[in-house]
Amino acid sequence: MRADTGRRRAAGLRSHGRGFRRTLGGVPNRLASATSPYLLQHADNPVDWVEWGDAAFSEAASRDVPVLVSVGYAACHWCHVMAHESFEDEATAAFLNEHFVCVKVDREERPDVDAVYMAATQAMTGSGGWPMTVFTTPTGEPFFCGTYFPPRRVQGMPSFTEVLASVAAAWTTRRGEVEESASVIAEALAERPAAGEHVGPGVVDQALAGLATTFDAARGGFGGAPKFPPSMVLEWLLRHHARTGDAQAIAMAERTLDAMARGGMYDQLAGGFARYSVDAAWVVPHFEKMLYDNALLLRVYLHAWRATGSPRARRVATETAQWLLDDLRTAEGGFASSLDADSEGREGAFYAWSPAQLRDVLGDDDGTWAAGVLGVTDDGTFEHGLSVLQRRADPADPVRLDEVRARLRADRERRPRPARDDKVVSGWNGLAVAALAEAGALLDRPDLLDAASVAASFLRATHVRRAQDGSARLVRASRDGVAGSAPGVLEDYAHVADGFLALGAVTGDSAWFDAAGQLLETVLVHFAAADGGLRDTADDETDAVVGRIRVLQDPADGPTPSGQSAAAAALLTYAALAGSLRHREAAERALRGPLGIATRFPRAAGAALAVAEALLDGPREVAVVGHDDPARRALHTVAMASTAPGLVVAVGEPGADVPPLLRDRSLVGGAPAAYVCRGFVCDLPTTDADALAQQLAMNSGRPSSETA
Incomplete structure (x- = not known):
């Protein structure tokens, strides 16, 4: 009922936004054909909004005006407020249209654009958030940044019209200062944080000690x-x-x-x-x-x-x-x-x-x-x-x-x-696939597993495409089953690959292992950075403006894991399943950037520290071999229930060789068997579920008697 209601509302929004190009004050709004629900929310504005792209900056260069980059997302409350107060105001819109090229960006559709200008906003103002308001040169370099601006001066905060007038005047009368400032900011954005060293328990212990100092024991959570x-x-x-x-x-x-x-x-x-x-x-x-x-x-x-x-x-x-x-x-x-x-x-x-x-x-x-x-x-x-x-x-x-x-x-x-907001984002759907697949297995909910399988199949059919070089490429998002044009970023490849691997661990369908491997191969080839780590954008799909300002390698978690940490997690799991030293080494290199901030800012490196725990634990690898019968299912259930950090599980028929973790594994005495390996060392196989639980509990932080 609720999903149907949401679809009806979305259909209404689409008919409102796509069916026509509205003109207010003689100015055509160019968002009417956008696929992003957030951009469609602005399709009626008298502001002559343009979607992000080279055409917007070419227009700014030909008109010799700066660019206003306004970034938000559909569920952002204060984005709606600023839209109503300023972007729906005819006088404000007229000034914007005369003195700027106005670009509206959905941060969820273009996280690479958002990351560049959020870094600039935080550097210039000491904080950030959405709506984000950034003024750039016609080549995209930011020179003035802020977030929400009210229509009238409030508590010392300048009004939006005051800001617009000041920026327009500075561009006209102090062009040299503006361009010099923009150049300095662009150079600062290109700087890289120091990378961490080899993963070891000392980094984890030091980060934990730092985290504990911010813990709110009375109310839970960290900080205020x-x-x-x-x-x-x-x-x-x-x-x-x-x-x-x-x-x-x-x-x-x-x-x-x-x-x-x-x-x-x-x-x-x-x-x-x-x-x-x-x-x-x-x-x-x-x-x-x-x-x-x-x-x-x-x-x-x-x-x-x-x-x-x-x-x-x-x-x-x-x-x-x-x-x-x-x-x-x-x-x-x-x-x-x-x-x-x-x-x-x-x-x-x-x-x-x-x-x-x-x-x-x-x-x-x-x-x-x-x-x-x-x-x-x-x-x-x-x-x-x-x-x-x-x-x-x-x-x-x-x-x-x-x-x-x-x-x-x-x-x-x-x-x-x-x-x-009914756009389907690749990476976030990968997170959902992984969570629902595991929930289906651990909670004995086949409907959750079915939902994960359907979502993964949709991603594979709609969001994955083949590039000219034969590599598997992801689009960032789709809507109504139609893929958008924005390319996937590192977090998309990592989370979708991780979702596919999680689904394969539960279902035993090796096709998900293959699909994840193809995405991770693209990561290794096209996201590799000069320092051995990983970039957040592909080398051949990076937006021209974004690439010129900053080659992204953001080590910090935000609302989701940093791309580097997420990629490290998927690469490590795949390495264990494939027996691939190449993927394991790539995972360890990807962690160096995030772990470089872990001891100083542990709350911003939780994902990297979680992967580090998996590396320190082995990770634990379990191959369950047998025909699909109650005995194999019992072993598989125990394996999935293990708390071992970074647990890697493969299940399949005897003689299966995909993933390679199953290769050359045979039945024991004609019965299904589980093979446990850790840190390149393997135990003897077992056919007994209780014995498997004991094996997986050893050195895992709990006495063996508590596992059963």
């Missing part, structure tokens, strides 16, 4: 407000505990996971997490819900349940997986990018409640009881006297709570729903 879900850091902590048994690591992970699950950032009715909490106690979220956050958190909660047996972690993983299928799945079987924060013109209107609303839906007794359990107060925890639902304490009657949740959820379905 606002708090973003530290998905990659939590995965690292779970792996570190599995490898070493470190009590501090698991305590920080569990406290944070529990706090996020109980707070308002988690949708207590339907599952799924909002983008972040505006406060330090996880009470009030910024309500947009992103595919990448929920795919990453689904996998983390799944791994937490696997490690600790926590019923709450299992429930959150199950509900989040179901939310992905219910709310983000597209007609083609991929997954949409996000749900907006706003509905009815107000942020959070879909999610917030008052005590009176609860009583209206549930009756006086259940309504009053639910208000106490779910943290709905008379003065409200949010705005307009409304509260965000929380779950600070577990009630004595959980069955009653489940019934209340179901009734509230059914009533909420009658509210106007937030808009959905």
Whole structure:
């Protein structure tokens, strides 16, 4: 029902945006044929927006005017605000159209463009965010950057019209200063952070000590407000505990996971997490819900349940997986990018409640009881006297709570729903494929595994293409089953390859191993950097302007793992399956950049540290050989349930040689067998599931008796 509703809304947006080119004030808006929902949101603006590309900068050069690069995304609340205040204003638009070439960029469709100008914005202002407002020369070099600008001066912040007038005047009267400044900024953007050394336990231990100093023991998470879900850091902590048994690591992970699950950032009715909490106690979220956050958190909660047996972690993983299928799945079987924060013109209107609303839906007794359990107060925890639902304490009657949740959820379905950004992004769908494949196996949910398989098949059919040199190439995104023109970046190749490998580990279908290998071969050939690491963009598909300003090698995690760390993870898994030293060496080289910042900024290197844990553990490789029968399935289930960091599993028929980890593995005494290897050393095969559990538990941070 919800997915169909989202598709109907998307269809309305498409008919509104694509069917015509609207002219306001005599100016044609050139976004009407865009595929990005975010760009289509601006197709009615009187601003003469142009899509990113060489044509925009050629126009700026011929007119001898600077370029305004405005970057945002469909679920961005303040992007909508600035659009309404400034880009829909006729006078502001007239000034923009006369003095600038105006380029509108969807950061989710062009992360390479976003990364370049975000680096410049952070360097020039000390902070960053969206909407991002950047002024560049006709060759793309930034010379003035900012984020949101109000229509009138507020708290010392200049108005947008003041900024426009100042930039236009500077370009006209102080051209030399502007161009010199732009040149200096471009040179600074090209600088590289120092690379780390060989992976060793010392780097991990030092990073953990640094992370612990920022841990909020009272409320969970790291640092203060606002708090973003530290998905990659939590995965690292779970792996570190599995490898070493470190009590501090698991305590920080569990406290944070529990706090996020109980707070308002988690949708207590339907599952799924909002983008972040505006406060330090996880009470009030910024309500947009992103595919990448929920795919990453689904996998983390799944791994937490696997490690600790926590019923709450299992429930959150199950509900989040179901939310992905219910709310983000597209007609083609991929997954949409996000749900907006706003509905009815107000942020959070879909999610917030008052005590009176609860009583209206549930009756006086259940309504009053639910208000106490779910943290709905008379003065409200949010705005307009409304509260965000929380779950600070577990009630004595959980069955009653489940019934209340179901009734509230059914009533909420009658509210106007937030808009959905239905473009399908390659890398984020790769994250979803990996999470759903593992969830299907560990939770015994064939429907989740089926969803992962369908999404992976859609990616392979629609997002993967063949280049002239025969290499497998990814497009960044598609919409309505039609691939876009923006090329995939490193994170796309890495996450899609990792999703394919995860799906192969669960299904035993070697075609996914082959497909991942083709993508990773493209990474090794076309993303290689001069220092031995990996670039974020392919050498033959980099946008001319982006490539001129900065050859991207960003080592830091953002909302998703850094491209280098993600590639290291996929390369390491593939290396173990293929027995390829070439891929393992590439994985270790890719980690050098991210690990170079790990000891100083561990929160920005969680993904790299998680891969480092896998390297330090071996990683653990398990080949399960046998015909598809209960005995083989029992061995396979135990293998998938292992907490070993970077666990690599292959399953197949005897005599199979793809992936090579299965090669020359035979039945033992006519029975299915499991072969365990670690750090280039293999144990004797076993046909007994309990014995396999003992093997996988050795030196993994827990006594063997706790594994069964």
